[in-house]
Amino acid sequence: MTVQLILPGGIVETMKTMLVRAADREIGGILMARQIVPGQFEIVDFSVDELTGERAHFVRDHVFHNAFLDAFFERTGYDYETYNYIGEWHSHPRLPTFPSMTDLESMEDLVNGERDIPFAVLLVVRSDVPGEFVATATFHQYGLAPEPVQITQQLGVNNGTSDKVEIKR
Numbered sequence: 001m002t003v004q005l006i007l008p009g010g011i012v013e014t015m016k017t018m019l020v021r022a023a024d025r026e027i028g029g030i031l032m033a034r035q036i037v038p039g040q041f042e043i044v045d046f047s048v049d050e051l052t053g054e055r056a057h058f059v060r061d062h063v064f065h066n067a068f069l070d071a072f073f074e075r076t077g078y079d080y081e082t083y084n085y086i087g088e089w090h091s092h093p094r095l096p097t098f099p100s101m102t103d104l105e106s107m108e109d110l111v112n113g114e115r116d117i118p119f120a121v122l123l124v125v126r127s128d129v130p131g132e133f134v135a136t137a138t139f140h141q142y143g144l145a146p147e148p149v150q151i152t153q154q155l156g157v158n159n160g161t162s163d164k165v166e167i168k169r
Contacts, residue, residue, distance in 0.1 A: 004152060005137050024093050030046065032044055032046065032072050032083060033084065087120040088123070097135060104122075112142060119139065119141040121149055124137070136151075137149035
């Protein structure tokens with residue numbers, strides 16, 4: 001099954017703003033999604049930890065992100081069937097958006113026992129120049145090798161500029 005991740009224009013624009021602010025530091029957080037059909041997810045919100053990232057390393061602050069999760073589930077009426085955690089995201093400033101070995105090992109630990117999570121997506125993004133947004137995603141499932149995710153960007157939030165959006169597969 002090919003997993004599809006839909007990135008609405010507003011999500012992309014907000015991420016780009018955060019990436020510009022972070023400059024050469026990695027930032028990231030968790031991704032929350034709405035399941036449209038099995039295997040197809042639309043990102044509806046994400047957390048961002050702008051404080052703990054370094055030039056080539058990011059580890060999210062669990063306290064900050066747990067508070068984000070609590071607020072998200074309250075806002076969505078605890079409708080876990082429709083809205084739920086889908087995975088993690090972080091940036092690779094001025095580097096390829098392919099996951100590093102550390103990234104892959106971290107995701108494998110996540111789905112292979114660290115927590116009771118049967119699957120998760122890892123989204124790696126970059127925005128090194130104004131208007132650029134490059135993204136790659138992998139799907140991680142208990143007991144299986146990571147697979148590429150098909151990423152689709154929904155248009156809709158555009159400030160009139162001709163932004164470059166590059167989605168890698």
